[in-house]
Amino acid sequence: MGVENPAxxxxxxxxxxxxxxxxxxxxxxxxxxxxYSKLKYxxxxxxxxxxxxxxxLLGPRGCGxxxxxxxxxxxxxxxxxxxxxxxxxxxxxxxxNNCALKEIARQVCMEHQLQFSKMASFDENSKFLLSILRxxxxxHKTIVFVLEEFDLFTEGKQRLLYSLLDAMQSVSSQAxxxxxxxxxxxDQLLEKRxxxxxxxxxxxxxxxxxxxxxxxxxxxxxxPMDSRLPNDFRASFxxxxxxxxxxEEFKGVVDQLCxxxxxxxxxxRFLFCAVCHMDLSSGSLSxxxxxxxxxxxxxxxxxxxxxxxxxxxxxxxxxxxxLEVKExxxxxxxxxxxxxxxxxxxxxxxDNFARNVCLRAFEHLxxxxxxxxxxxxxxxxxxxxxxxxxxxxxxELQQGLQSFPSxxxxxxxxxxxxx
Amino acid sequence: MPAFAxxxxxxxxxxxxxxxxxxxxxxxxxxxxxxxxxxxxxxKSPRFCKEGTPHSSxxxxxxxxxxxxxxxxxxxxxKQLSEDFVERQNxxxxxxxxxxxxxxxxxxxxxxxxxxxxxxxxxxxxDFCKKCIKEEKAGSLYVCGCPGTGKTLSMEKVKAMLAxxxxxxxxxxxxxxxxxxxxxxxxxxxxxxxxxxxxxxKRRSHSTSSLQQLQNLYxxxxxGMKMILVIADELDYLITRDRAVLHDLFMxxxxxxxxxxxxxxxxxxxxxxxxxxxxxxxxxxxMVITFCAYSKDQIINILQERLRALPYxxxxxxxxxxxxxKVAAASGDMRKALAVCRNAIEILIGDxxxxxxxxxxxxxxxxxxxxxxxxxxxxxVAAALSKVYKSPxxxxxxxxxxxxQIILCSVVKLFRGGxxxxxxxxxxxxYYVDVCKSTSIPPVGILELSSMCRVLDDxxxxxxxxxxxxxxxxxxxxxxxxxxxxxxxxxxxxxNCLQ
Numbered sequence: 001m002g003v004e005n006p007a008x009x010x011x012x013x014x015x016x017x018x019x020x021x022x023x024x025x026x027x028x029x030x031x032x033x034x035x036y037s038k039l040k041y042x043x044x045x046x047x048x049x050x051x052x053x054x055x056x057l058l059g060p061r062g063c064g065x066x067x068x069x070x071x072x073x074x075x076x077x078x079x080x081x082x083x084x085x086x087x088x089x090x091x092x093x094x095x096x097n098n099c100a101l102k103e104i105a106r107q108v109c110m111e112h113q114l115q116f117s118k119m120a121s122f123d124e125n126s127k128f129l130l131s132i133l134r135x136x137x138x139x140h141k142t143i144v145f146v147l148e149e150f151d152l153f154t155e156g157k158q159r160l161l162y163s164l165l166d167a168m169q170s171v172s173s174q175a176x177x178x179x180x181x182x183x184x185x186x187d188q189l190l191e192k193r194x195x196x197x198x199x200x201x202x203x204x205x206x207x208x209x210x211x212x213x214x215x216x217x218x219x220x221x222x223x224p225m226d227s228r229l230p231n232d233f234r235a236s237f238x239x240x241x242x243x244x245x246x247x248e249e250f251k252g253v254v255d256q257l258c259x260x261x262x263x264x265x266x267x268x269r270f271l272f273c274a275v276c277h278m279d280l281s282s283g284s285l286s287x288x289x290x291x292x293x294x295x296x297x298x299x300x301x302x303x304x305x306x307x308x309x310x311x312x313x314x315x316x317x318x319x320x321x322x323l324e325v326k327e328x329x330x331x332x333x334x335x336x337x338x339x340x341x342x343x344x345x346x347x348x349x350x351d352n353f354a355r356n357v358c359l360r361a362f363e364h365l366x367x368x369x370x371x372x373x374x375x376x377x378x379x380x381x382x383x384x385x386x387x388x389x390x391x392x393x394x395x396e397l398q399q400g401l402q403s404f405p406s407x408x409x410x411x412x413x414x415x416x417x418x419x
Numbered sequence: 420m421p422a423f424a425x426x427x428x429x430x431x432x433x434x435x436x437x438x439x440x441x442x443x444x445x446x447x448x449x450x451x452x453x454x455x456x457x458x459x460x461x462x463k464s465p466r467f468c469k470e471g472t473p474h475s476s477x478x479x480x481x482x483x484x485x486x487x488x489x490x491x492x493x494x495x496x497x498k499q500l501s502e503d504f505v506e507r508q509n510x511x512x513x514x515x516x517x518x519x520x521x522x523x524x525x526x527x528x529x530x531x532x533x534x535x536x537x538x539x540x541x542x543x544x545x546d547f548c549k550k551c552i553k554e555e556k557a558g559s560l561y562v563c564g565c566p567g568t569g570k571t572l573s574m575e576k577v578k579a580m581l582a583x584x585x586x587x588x589x590x591x592x593x594x595x596x597x598x599x600x601x602x603x604x605x606x607x608x609x610x611x612x613x614x615x616x617x618x619x620x621k622r623r624s625h626s627t628s629s630l631q632q633l634q635n636l637y638x639x640x641x642x643g644m645k646m647i648l649v650i651a652d653e654l655d656y657l658i659t660r661d662r663a664v665l666h667d668l669f670m671x672x673x674x675x676x677x678x679x680x681x682x683x684x685x686x687x688x689x690x691x692x693x694x695x696x697x698x699x700x701x702x703x704x705x706m707v708i709t710f711c712a713y714s715k716d717q718i719i720n721i722l723q724e725r726l727r728a729l730p731y732x733x734x735x736x737x738x739x740x741x742x743x744x745k746v747a748a749a750s751g752d753m754r755k756a757l758a759v760c761r762n763a764i765e766i767l768i769g770d771x772x773x774x775x776x777x778x779x780x781x782x783x784x785x786x787x788x789x790x791x792x793x794x795x796x797x798x799x800v801a802a803a804l805s806k807v808y809k810s811p812x813x814x815x816x817x818x819x820x821x822x823x824q825i826i827l828c829s830v831v832k833l834f835r836g837g838x839x840x841x842x843x844x845x846x847x848x849x850y851y852v853d854v855c856k857s858t859s860i861p862p863v864g865i866l867e868l869s870s871m872c873r874v875l876d877d878x879x880x881x882x883x884x885x886x887x888x889x890x891x892x893x894x895x896x897x898x899x900x901x902x903x904x905x906x907x908x909x910x911x912x913x914x915n916c917l918q
Binding site: 041045049051052058060061098121122123126157159162163166168169170171182183184185186192193195196197199200201202204206207258259260261262300301302392393395396399 | 518519522523526527528529530565566567599601602604608653656686750752754755758761762765806807810811812814815818819820821822823848852860861862863864865866867871874877878879880897
């Protein structure tokens with residue numbers, strides 16, 4: 001086997017890093033005042049000082065709440081082996097009280113190699129839970145309850161939350177309840193009894209792109225010392241990368257990326273795409289890679305559909321738009337044809353196709369999803385009489401026309417006239 | 420009065436310590452020390468005792484005594500003594516054991532040997548129980564109050580006091596059955612639990628339900644049956660549509676030969692009146708004991724009681740007072756007050772860790788700073804209060820991506836004027852496109868708009884309805900429009916837009 005292309009190795013290393021959330025979020029563990037350190041302090045203080053705690057992690061989806069929690073738990077398990085046991089519940093699966101208790105009993109039994117019976121009743125399960133809490137309190141072992149989708153646990157009578165948080169109030173148990181939710185008002189959904197027992201600690205995961213993202217990108221993309229990579233290749237790769245990341249163009253790309261979604265998972269997808277576009281022959285990432293990754297992340301399906309249209313189909317779409325602007329009541333193929341026929345009257349052009357050609361083009365538009373029937377009635381009628389509606393907006397249509405390679409000027413005029 | 424209570428606990432301390440108060444640079448700290456420390460040396464001298472009146476506040480007392488003692492000061496020994504005294508009271512937030520002790524003292528689950536501020540209610544419950552036990556009659560009592568007002572805690576205390584009293588008077592102590600109604604799978608299980616407790620030896624007949632068996636039992640005279648004290652916590656979990664279970668439970672105590680004393684605990688004040696109307700006609704007015712929410716003074720008392728056992732001062736009194744005022748004004752919930760205090764201590768520890776990381780102070784300054792900054796100050800408590808009471812909405816809106824902020828801005832504009840409360844996605848799209856056009860940001864298509872609205876719905880800022888057609892889904896605002904305006908005012912574009 002010959003020597004592997006170092007660029008391929010580099011690509012492989014970076015892609016495996018991006019796909020590993022623990023590596024990505026370990027960046028956040030290095031920041032001093034981050035949520036990672038706060039969460040770690042809370043859980044570790046209840047491990048070492050044997051006091052109970054409860055905390056809520058809030059933030060939009062994809063901003064890294066569960067990943068940071070996993071990181072904290074992994075680090076704590078390394079630091080204090082055998083002193084922490086973790087029970088994970090999810091609001092989508094276990095919001096029913098009986099289900100949740102059974103799941104807690106099952107996980108505890110699995111961890112401590114006890115016999116678990118599926119036939120155990122609700123009463124038995126709850127007694128088991130209390131005795132487990134007591135035993136672990138005596139043995140100075142902390143149980144961490146992780147409740148994902150916390151807001152879904154607050155539906156109904158909230159018995160599970162009440163019993164868990166009530167157990168926190170007694171001296172004999174040693175446990176931490178960590179709730180993870182994307183709803184900002186998750187603690188307002190709690191009943192007043194349950195809310196009084198909750199300790200009101202909330203950690204907000206706010207994403208702030210910009211320089212933060214640049215440092216995160218450096219953390220992921222800079223190549224480490226690896227035996228498979230020659231040193232000089234590594235040094236030149238890193239140097240070029242640092243130049244790109246510090247440049248203005250990169251900042252512009254990132255700004256555009258973050259207009260609609262600035263969560264960490266979105267940015268990771270972007271980086272993955274950019275690395276996939278890396279040119280193996282040049283052996284390093286270039287700003288072009290990032291720029292070409294942007295449209296594949298921010299896809300515009302309608303624009304892509306418009307690009308494939310024929311000129312006749314564009315005419316039909318523009319006619320439909322004009323009809324909409326004129327606020328014509330009934331818009332079906334016949335009225336579109338009428339509008340289409342009126343164009344050569346007002347403008348001198350020879351683009352005039354027969355009715356059946358237009359009908360075929362119109363059917364293609366229907367199949368493509370740019371146009372659709374208004375409702376499902378009238379299945380028996382032919383395509384020409386059923387009312388239709390446009391599925392793209394004026395703005396998207398105009399953008400599509402502008403990017404169309406050989407768009408006739410007439411179309412632009414038609415759009416501009418009424419639009 | 421706490422000041423006088425302190426007097427009794429510290430009968431003797433060295434007589435020279437009374438001169439401490441004169442040192443000026445420490446004066447502010449000495450005034451702010453907890454009454455445990457200051458009370459004793461001042462009270463040693465009979466002249467100071469005469470000055471203090473029962474109605475003046477402790478801090479005013481201390482200030483008066485301070486002024487008089489300043490006139491007699493003069494000894495050079497004082498500074499040294501004050502330093503010794505001060506060192507005893509200094510707490511080091513970096514010391515593990517001290518931190519642990521403070522956390523434990525302030526933790527909700529730490530059992531208190533003396534429960535302050537609830538003596539009145541406890542005595543009433545105790546008297547009721549004593550009366551019932553002495554006369555061997557059944558009775559029911561309803562205890563209500565907001566969460567965090569010390570109901571369960573008082574019940575524990577009453578149980579203990581009752582046991583002591585029964586031992587003293589050599590009366591048979593009744594069986595105690597504490598039930599938390601949330602742990603019942605089926606509401607009728609409460610009757611089977613009472614039955615089990617009462618007659619653990621007898622076999623249960625399966626043809627009649629536990630309720631009927633209990634009713635049969637209590638309708639006949641059974642000599643030698645022990646009294647049973649049932650403490651039912653979170654009673655409102657037993658409420659059903661036809662209120663049968665609750666009704667039957669309270670009716671058990673009205674049966675002629677019943678031996679069951681029922682103490683029901685819940686949050687609703689009028690639970691008994693609302694749900695058990697018949698009882699009133701049978702029983703007259705049965706006792707309802709209301710645990711009012713804690714007032715500011717009570718909260719300060721309780722916090723000081725907890726911190727009294729520690730030999731050092733942790734909080735400045737202004738800080739404690741701020742915490743008590745805020746919590747008393749909001750809900751009067753003791754758990755919240757304890758949580759705020761623990762949070763404030765964590766903030767102090769975090770600050771001291773950060774400052775030790777910077778750590779370039781010179782020796783003298785560091786000593787002074789350490790002593791001054793080791794107590795929890797008002798700014799720490801204020802930060803902890805804002806963390807507990809502030810909603811995260813404003814922060815989240817500030818850190819939303821740009822397009823989502825534009826969406827919120829257009830929603831606020833749509834709902835301005837107060838007439839409309841909800842709109843459709845299609846309308847929102849039009850407004851959104853308008854706002855985007857007024858700057859030169861290209862608007863996104865309707866699909867992406869709908870997915871961004873879904874993200875905002877997930878976070879609880881908007882509420883998105885269901886509809887077959889995407890454009891017809893209804894959109895309502897779940898946070899206050901004023902919050903959004905406040906959050907976005909930092910950006911000039913939004914400020915102009917929302918004017």
